[in-house]
Amino acid sequence: MDLKGKVAVVTGGASGIGLAAARAFLDKGSKVVIGDYNEEGGKEAEKELSGYGDVSFVKVDVSSEQEVKNLIAEAVDRYGRLDVMFNNAGIGIQGMTHELSYEDYKKVININQDGVFFGSKHAIPEMRKAGGGAIINTASILGSVGEPTAFAYNASKGAVNLMTKSVALQYAEDKIRVNAVAPGYVESGMVSREALGEYYDNLVGKHPIGRLGEPEEIAHAVIFLAENEFTTGITLLVDGGYTAQ
Numbered sequence: 001m002d003l004k005g006k007v008a009v010v011t012g013g014a015s016g017i018g019l020a021a022a023r024a025f026l027d028k029g030s031k032v033v034i035g036d037y038n039e040e041g042g043k044e045a046e047k048e049l050s051g052y053g054d055v056s057f058v059k060v061d062v063s064s065e066q067e068v069k070n071l072i073a074e075a076v077d078r079y080g081r082l083d084v085m086f087n088n089a090g091i092g093i094q095g096m097t098h099e100l101s102y103e104d105y106k107k108v109i110n111i112n113q114d115g116v117f118f119g120s121k122h123a124i125p126e127m128r129k130a131g132g133g134a135i136i137n138t139a140s141i142l143g144s145v146g147e148p149t150a151f152a153y154n155a156s157k158g159a160v161n162l163m164t165k166s167v168a169l170q171y172a173e174d175k176i177r178v179n180a181v182a183p184g185y186v187e188s189g190m191v192s193r194e195a196l197g198e199y200y201d202n203l204v205g206k207h208p209i210g211r212l213g214e215p216e217e218i219a220h221a222v223i224f225l226a227e228n229e230f231t232t233g234i235t236l237l238v239d240g241g242y243t244a245q
């Protein structure tokens with residue numbers, strides 16, 4: 001798919017992987033709507049990226065179906081169509097399972113998993129009208145590899161992998177392709193030396209390539225998944241060799 005002139009919605013676009021992806025879509029000539037629940041960060045991103053193309057910010061909590069529906073309606077109102085939906089917003093809450101509250105468990109599932117459901121559900125009718133499109137979901141290496149203390153996160157990202165395949169199969173004949181990207185650990189709002197202290201070096205050691213990923217490296221894969229018209233139903237690992245071990 002030629003992304004020039006196309007319309008892409010990027011959730012979690014105020015920071016990290018989403019911000020890099022928004023920039024990458026603008027570089028391809030797409031119009032971009034950033035959805036994020038961080039209003040200040042979203043407005044900053046809109047300002048920062050406005051030099052690269054047509055971009056606007058909409059405040060959204062992806063765990064609310066109504067808000068995701070509004071986000072997509074707003075994008076279509078502004079730009080007339082929807083071609084790419086990048087369901088990327090996500091959070092992690094650490095904790096051993098026997099200590100994890102049901103509230104925290106539900107919060108992770110609501111954002112990381114339900115957010116993908118809502119983003120897909122409400123993007124599909126618009127993509128059908130546009131004659132096709134690409135849905136891309138952010139999964140994780142932790143969708144296929146267990147991590148102690150990441151019970152809810154593991155569950156949500158494992159679900160994203162299979163939701164991706166299910167939706168891909170359902171809408172292939174509508175020319176809607178559905179793929180996921182599964183990053184290894186990537187420098188971002190979630191992962192930084194400041195936030196992780198000594199554990200940061202431990203994480204570096206788990207990536208054979210000898211460093212953590214950069215958000216732009218994940219954005220590059222997202223663009224591939226948006227453009228490549230023979231790719232659907234996959235989870236593309238971009239993980240510095242983490243899962244090869």
Ligand SMILES: NC(=O)C1=CN([C@@H]2O[C@H](COP(=O)(O)OP(=O)(O)OC[C@H]3O[C@@H](n4cnc5c(N)ncnc54)[C@H](O)[C@@H]3O)[C@@H](O)[C@H]2O)C=CC1
Nearest residue numbers: 012015016017037038061062089090140185186188189190
């Ligand atoms: N950084 C990493 O090492 C990895 C991250 N991921 C996934 O990548 C995605 C992006 O995360 P990063 O860029 O790393 O982190 P980040 O923290 O820099 O960005 C996440 C963005 O999502 C937004 N967000 C969170 N909850 C939201 C909600 N309910 N509604 C709307 N926006 C919300 C945040 O405000 C933030 O702007 C997430 O799905 C995360 O699980 C996956 C693998 C590795």
Ligand SMILES: CC(=O)C(C)=O
Nearest residue numbers: 092140141142184185
């Ligand atoms: C840190 C993180 O969010 C991963 C690896 O999914």
